Amino acid sequence: MSHHGGRVPDHLLIRITQRTDPVSALSEDDARRRSLAYPKLMWGAPVFGYAVEETIGRWRILSLGGDRPQGSRDGLGSYFRRLRGETPETAGHAVERREYQEAIRLLDWEVVDDLTVHDRRYRIIRAQPFIRMGPDGPEPPRPTDPDPYPSGSTREAPAQEEGFVIDPAASTGLSDGLLRIEMVPAFYQAGIVPDEVRADSRRALASHPNVVLLPVGFTIGEYVDGAWQPRSFSTYPTPQAARDSAFLRFSDIVPHEDATLDEIRAAYTRALEEFESPVTDEFEIRGVCCRITRVERFVRVGPDGPEGPRPSDWDPEPPPELHCQQLREQGLLPDPD
Structure with a gap:
């Protein structure tokens, strides 16, 4: 494939920069050791969010972590509601407020994954x-993963991916660069997922031929019946x-399946008072071995930005x-007043 002036388009770049500062050197050594100790990569279910285009080819993540696209569309609608509420009710801002309202209505009624509002793409x-x-x-x-918040104060920890800019042309270290190269041709293998899911993953190699790594998250894995599985699908x-x-898992807190709301509240209060956060990365909960697990994520990108x-x-x-x-038409929801 030829390009104007011989320049590779930004969306195809993987720019690796050798970093020699002590922190980067330790991180690179950690990555090398872990790639040898934990060589198998296991994919989880995709997650969804919404982003805004900052400049051509660079998108800033506003939210990420939903397990369904529609949840993220609803979240984007709520984001526009907040922007509309923050916009002054003056003649000079009438067009802006109207565009936010039109976007809200559109997202409330239609499946929309890409839209432009007040000259910005979402x-x-x-x-x-x-x-x-x-x-x-x-x-x-x-060892080099940041962990600055003490036990009990981690609610202050911001979501690492919110505000992150998806920029395929940004420079990266050696280990992350090699991981990106490894992920570029990766797709679901036969027999693991339905045929249509695998076909979509193969098509994505052509439509979005590069990947960008996102900030790392953490979750809890548990060892049950001879195999490791996620205790929760939430990432921290x-x-x-x-x-x-x-x-925080519901099944560990409620006293029995027929518990009343008052019993659940009391059990939750009791669990909160009695809970002591683990201080190590391996611990037991009700006799089940658990491990804090490192979760990595990537976004595919193409000439028009991140994959939807x-x-x-x-x-x-x-x-x-x-x-x-639809529920009103089925008689399952009363007509609005």
């Missing part, structure tokens, strides 16, 4: 999580935030107003 984006596995299980946090910004979440939802992605719910209309 998009529902798709990210692919994966973890590293080794003979002893999933990869735990690395630091290892300690994941440790602090260890008691695929046709085969699980997306069972319609937009909210359309859903309400």
